[in-house]
Amino acid sequence: MKTPVIEVKDLSVRRGNEMVIKDATFTISRGDYVGIVGPNGGGKTSLLLTLLGIIPLERGTIRLFGKDISSFSQWERIAYVSQDATNFDVNFPLTVRELVSLGRIRRNLIGRKLRKDDWNAVDETLRFMGIENIAHRRIGELSGGQKQRVFVAKALVRNPDIIFLDEPVTGVDAETQEKFYKKLSDLNITRGTTIMIVSHDLAAVFCRMSKVMCVNREVHMADITEELEPDEILKKVYGEHFHFVFHRHQCSGVFEHE
């Protein structure tokens, strides 16, 4: 049995006067690759921010790596790339390598000088993400797809056990999206990193990932297997009128360039 890394029980989250997550119970295990789907405003980002300890929980429990979130301190094991990460000042004087190196800052060791092993980790992560050739380019000069890889590299350079990605492929072309998902699959397989990714690309979720989490106030999670009928679980959050026409053989077509 796989080791649970996130255990959530009867979780409710409030933002202002609104209950954004209600009575959610689920478990994420080591190496899971979870696609989080659901309508806009359904609570996907709020759920991630609650798991990160940014938004306080109203009710229920969250255990991270076996520890209650209130006493959890190993935050460097969890990385997060927000949906706004790539919206930065394009004139900011930072190269790709410099930006990724900022990911090596540790919250409990601020003021520590970056050492050789830190820079080795930076270069290794750049190679893994396939962006070593743009290491010395300024971040403002990059394309949308390159920016995404750079921000994922910044999150990965800390060697996290879990990475949360909030709509990382918004606004980039289909081919770049496919390459990006391929890179995440590599990460999941080769490093065993647990990935939770908010995405509106349902085909990518059902082709690439091991679990689907549907969020719209309520949270429903299912293993993605041959037997799973995507339409059934998606209707729980998108409504009865929703139809997602999907056949498993489509996956080989979508990613055939691999």
Next chain:
Amino acid sequence: MNELSLFDLPRLFSYQFFQHALLGGTIAALVCAWVGLFLILRKEAMIGDGIAHTAFGGIALGLLLGINPLLSALAVSILAVLGISYMRKKEMAQSDAAIAVMLALGFSAGLIIISLAGGFNVELFSYLFGSILTIDRSDLLIVAVLGISTALFLGMFYKEILSITFDEEASRLMGLPVTTLSLAFNVLVALTIVLSIKVIGMILVVAILVLPGLAALQLKLSFKRTVCAAMGFGVFSMVTGISLSAIYDVAASGIIVFTAAGVFLFAAAYRRLG
């Protein structure tokens, strides 16, 4: 002095007043360029101007009490930084409004003290517009101590300050103490302004904070090289200004700022034509 020419420059280096001026000016230029670059990137350049004007109250208080005005200016500037942070945190005022309130408070306190004391004449004037060529040993010591402290702090925490400057929210999510680091950086701005008052004066200090960094940003370099370029431009403007001021007997702060502005325009033209 006004009978000197550029050929007398080597001889000037043998005078102690000139050595003091160059040393104090170089320390101020290096620190101002580094801190100023962060201020520009944080879009908080006007906090520099606000704190500099607030320091006026501190200078007047120091002159009234007979203590070194730079030390009283330091205390008042740090209080101003804490006041601005408090108003922002308690949502009493937005950043620019909080700066305006502190600027007005500090400056009006200075005016009240001056009128109560019956005016301080020339001495006050030297703090308003700088008096680098008359910098003495005790001023130089204060400049050096503040400059080295600021450089040590920035050298140690520049990654963290760079991180919160680039993306405050992401840094918060990484667990960095964003509020504490921002406050520490603003105290650093206060230190930098106070050490520059004798060099360039409180009215023009914002120029030497902002212009070298702005010029360096035109060159589209990496962060490390942008810092080096800003420092280079700052020191060049400072040394040129001090030298021309000594030779032609004109206000040093004016020439320093004009040189820095010239470097900025040159860099901007280079970017567009290059």
